[in-house]
Amino acid sequence: MKSKKESVNRRGFLKGAAASAAALVATPVAKAQEATPRQRPAAVVPNEAQLAADTGAPRRVEVERIVEHPGSDFMMDVLKTLNFEYITTNPGSSFQGLHESIINYGGNKAPELLTCCHEESAVAMAHGYAKIEGKPIMALLHGTVGTQHGSMAIYNAYADRVPIYIVIGNHMDAAVRPAGVNWYHSAQDMGALVRDFTKWDDNPASLGAFAGSAIRAYRLMMTPPMGPVAIMIDSEMQERPMPGPRPRIPKLTIPSPPQGDMAAVREAAKMLVAAQAPLINCQRAARTPAGMKLVTELAELLQCPVNGNGERMHIPSRHPLAGNGFQGYSTDLVLNLEVQGGGGPPNGAKSISISSLDLFMKSNIQDFQPMSQADLPIAGDAEATLPSLIEEVKKQMTADRKRAFEERGKKIAEAHSKQREQAIAEARWAWDQSPISLARLAAELWPLIKNEDWSLVGWQGFIGGWPGRLWNMDRHYHYIGGQGGGGIGYNAPAAVGAALANRKYGRLSINIQTDGDMNYAPGVLWTAAHHKIPLLTIMHNNRGYHAEVMFVQRMAAQRNRGVDRAHIGTRLIEPNINYAKMAETYGLTGIGPISDPKDMAAAFKRGIEIVKKGEPVVIDTITQPR
């Protein structure tokens, strides 16, 4: 039985809230009136007719005000056909109809709604999820304000060629739109806010049109080059009863990805077989687990080096062909697979490009990079084209060439072995120093995870690439790259999204997290705790936006002034931020801060034990700048 105190909680809360609001708004007036005795507002006395109605026999429910079959239930039926596992969202009134349908009509299962504390987190979680799982989830955004909050994360996913299905609420009909905040949160053309960095958007005017748009958006999103799409949903369309007969839901079929022209593929194979020192250069070629196997197969066939585990895993990190070859390896042919722009090949070398980016590009934002200088550009998806290329190389490879390839491969393997040993030995620098070196951090973590089914879900660009140098990465989920568009604020939420995808496989998700990025929207820690998403977050806490510290330092030196002031506007000090306490506040286990390298192993062990029980953990380590 509820106590009396509890039973009046809501009323008391509202009363308190009203009083607080009044105090905030009316403080100066209230002060002026302090001398005047307070009067309670008089209750409105009902007239006779109202009194009779209120005290007579209980009335029937006003059935006409109940909407048992709202449009948003049909929207839910459509979305169910797309098989989303989750919907990430921060709540907003422009989609309250669909929100209710998801949790009640849809039973909050397949898809399940995940509560996020910021739209950027909602979208970035979907970004990380898709890179592990190879398929999208849905992000549900509020009109105008929520969409602008989420837009940075949408841009990152667009630049990273990652599919995210975005649904945005809008109060379209101005005739019924209540005055006030809903007008601020509505737009004539909501899609314009994100059109420069989505593959497609639509603003369907009926439920039938929604069904068609929803399916079309999914197809376009999943056709390489992949990217986010956005569908606007009108609040009235969600909330009104279903009009007329139920619209047809089109069948979802995904087009086969575009392959390169076979004549061009044969020419590429000829060039690769004839080359003395070819190099395979990859950026986002592996968009499914099969991609890494295909790139590795081609490299083994040609016995040539593979450069490019920066954005996706393309070849196991300890594979003898991983890297740029040996000293003096004079590359004469570069095969670029889904490489976005970039400079030309080394002096005198020729190049082949296989990329779907030639099939789809937008004009405004310059994410497309300088135009690649390919001797043989092939428009097509690299992963889809690789099987044909591999077959053509096999056909064109003679016994003589095969012997030459094997000789080449031996030299590359020898060099790789030496380079690997040297790279690991480099980890000794600042080994015993405090703050902790990033090399030691990665080295201490490795023996604790190497026998687990682990997944590094954060970017290693700001941590010296040490996991890639020290750890054995040989699965597609061992590394998923970075932001795409270079927008900071991606890493913490994308890691949570990737960990969400890893959860059902029982993988140990690990994120070495920069402090600057964490502070964009740390509420994602609460989302991880609330939805029980196991993730080991280890803070690379260098107390600043360190790249910018260096940039400002260089600028001051160039201008011959103020070289002792680069910390202004760049460092996160005075006060220092305690991430263990931050984690605890959000309901996670927080460990640290740790500044002595000798204390790391015990903390990591403890953190891993907790994560393996299904919970997120944050370990704060105070680190060297880079």
Added chain:
Amino acid sequence: MKIVLLLIAAIMAQAPAQNSNAPAGPAGPAGDARRGEGYYMKYGCWECHGYTGQTGNGARLVSTALNANGFMNYIRNPRTNQMPLYSAKVISDQDAADLFAYIKTFKRPPEAKDIPLLQQIINEK
């Protein structure tokens, strides 16, 4: 980028024309390591070289072969655009000498062969 940084490291570490075996030029001011420690932080050396001259994007100062004159020459006219140029207006000769005295106190880490954890990783296949 990494190649460029390695190149910088190599230049700073070797600097054959200015190493400590080179004939000494006119002597600069004597350095004070204690003052240099403060300048290392104040002038932002730590930003690219780490707190102990061993990490970061810049050269490893702990293993520099430069002598005092070489160090002075290097910060006044770096051989790479990655390293900012510091004139005498922003870092005086005395401050630079103090910085160098401090940098020379940096202790090298153990060799990789003496770190069991790294040996264990090297021996993994």
